[in-house]
């Protein structure tokens with residue numbers, strides 16, 4: 001007989017983990033299906049706002065690799081370091097972070113279980129896994145990331161905007177670790193639409209590059225050139241790529257019984273490229289809409305709480321990248337604008353209630 005749940009969640013990243021946590025806490029019968037075994041590596045810089053994590057009634061301390069007290073912005077050869085007043089950004093490794101969140105969720109979690117297809121009917125949604133198991137629920141949450149099988153299965157998010165990104169967990173000498181300790185660096189002016197980063201972790205630095213519409217091979221060659229300039233040797237170190245589903249417009253992210261969250265809904269900030277914050281926010285909004293008995297209200301709440309922020313992000317992106325040199329001079333070198341940016345990342349700007 002097919003097993004039935006209140007909610008099935010596909011994907012155990014921050015969006016799925018958050019939804020599982022809040023639904024489980026409220027007593028819902030939840031099944032979470034994750035295709036990998038956990039903990040699993042996830043290509044990600046792992047920069048997260050500590051303030052955002054305060055909504056969970058447990059500590060993330062065991063998985064925080066480092067805390068950030070300043071950010072360096074570089075434009076070509078010029079650089080400015082801005083201290084973050086009251087700002088508490090932290091750095092995590094996503095394998096540990098995601099597993100930690102899931103450990104606290106009161107849900108039945110089946111790992112190594114890839115969802116292959118979903119089907120919606122009047123009163124139920126049915127999920128079929130790659131190995132032929134079938135599960136049913138009242139509601140489905142699709143938290144299966146940028147290449148969401150669920151979205152594809154339901155014909156949602158057909159025209160998505162995907163940026164490309166590459167990440168390397170680089171082993172570096174002590175002097176480089178010290179140079180970047182508590183002080184990540186963002187590097188602009190090397191790509192038409194995108195940037196590079198160096199993020200400090202406990203025993204290495206995560207370095208990467210992300211950009212929209214790069215030329216073939218451009219991300220690789222710019223990454224090598226810039227890291228070479230920073231004396232970070234990436235030669236021979238494993239590199240992984242992953243798409244970044246950039247928010248570009250308001251679009252359907254739900255059906256009668258299915259809610260897309262996080263990257264599956266295309267909620268990466270178009271200006272900063274962050275996605276963890278919006279994965280967690282949308283996961284919580286989805287859980288809230290289900291618990292309120294109004295899943296149909298979910299898309300409107302995402303538009304209000306996230307879409308407005310991202311439409312501002314799109315505008316900032318257009319201004320910044322149309323004259324990056326001038327924007328760098330006028331904005332990132334200006335402490336009040338940098339503080340505003342830090343507030344945005346630290347989740348201290350609420351664009352709508």
Ligand SMILES: Cc1cc2nc3c(=O)[nH]c(=O)nc-3n(C[C@H](O)[C@H](O)[C@H](O)COP(=O)(O)OP(=O)(O)OC[C@H]3O[C@@H](n4cnc5c(N)ncnc54)[C@H](O)[C@@H]3O)c2cc1C
Nearest residue numbers: 011013014015035044045046047115144145262263275276
């Ligand atoms: C190079 C790079 C650097 C980044 N750096 C940052 C950063 O520093 N800060 C930040 O905030 N954001 C960053 N992001 C974005 C961030 O990683 C994502 O926005 C975030 O992971 C989205 O979370 P999610 O839960 O929606 O999806 P994911 O984290 O992608 O999780 C999806 C989960 O679903 C599982 N899954 C997929 N398909 C199936 C299936 N068919 N069946 C079952 N399970 C499935 C996957 O295995 C995965 O565990 C970065 C992204 C990239 C590519």
